[in-house]
Amino acid sequence: MEKVILEDRFTTHQKITFLLYIGAPFIIGIVTMLKTNLTSIGFLVLLLFIAIYTFLVSVAFLKRGFVKIDSQLYRGSFVRGRLFFKTKIDISRSPKVSVLKFKKNQKFSWFSMAKPDLATDFNAFEINILNERHTKREAILSLKNKNNIERTINFLTSNFDLKSEVYSPNFN
Incomplete structure (x- = not known):
């Protein structure tokens, strides 16, 4: 394991x-x-x-x-x-892996009376598996720490038949 x-x-x-x-x-x-x-x-x-x-x-x-x-x-x-x-x-129909960066925020539940919109912003790095043409993607994990992305991609590409690519869908 x-x-x-x-x-x-x-x-x-x-x-x-x-x-x-x-x-x-x-x-x-x-x-x-x-x-x-x-x-x-x-x-x-x-x-x-x-x-x-x-x-x-x-x-x-x-x-x-x-x-x-x-x-x-x-x-x-x-x-x-x-x-x-x-x-x-299931990675049998998804030979590619890609990382997408999203800007997210999380509201705080304790401060809703004083400041109803109090939230913290953070970057989320979503690990996705993709089909051959990148037209179908499935998020498999979302990370907050940018330093963990390289470790994740190295683990997935070295242990499985996955190839790391930049997400670029081809609908033609």
């Missing part, structure tokens, strides 16, 4: 929102249960809450990248360098 781990799955803002809104009830439940005298069923429920919260924390800190398993390409999510889950990417 060859892999390339590229960047965090979620932004810091998304991690905080995820852990605050979804994780807070579990933390409250755990603290409340620790303050009471627990029976054996209470301990099982406490262990279940701790396991669920641990799972939520590990999901919040996922990193994403690509994995090659048995000559197949997968988009993978990693926790501490270990593959957490994967999604197969």
Whole structure:
């Protein structure tokens, strides 16, 4: 299994929102249960809450990248360098790979009352697989860090029968 781990799955803002809104009830439940005298069923429920919260924390800190398993390409999510889950990417009809740059923004959910349009702008670098004439493209991953593009293209072109090209559709 060859892999390339590229960047965090979620932004810091998304991690905080995820852990605050979804994780807070579990933390409250755990603290409340620790303050009471627990029976054996209470301990099982406490262990279940701790396991669920641990799972939520590990999901919040996922990193994403690509994995090659048995000559197949997968988009993978990693926790501490270990593959957490994967999604197969069919590259049989897409012999080309290209990177497109987009200007994107993300709104902040916490500041909606004070400044409803508060957002951050960033560049997104979308990795696409293309057909021979570039008329069909499929985005397989979007990256925020420009430094990860070269590593990604090197991994895809050296491990698979993909050729890196500049996106230039030919509809003739």
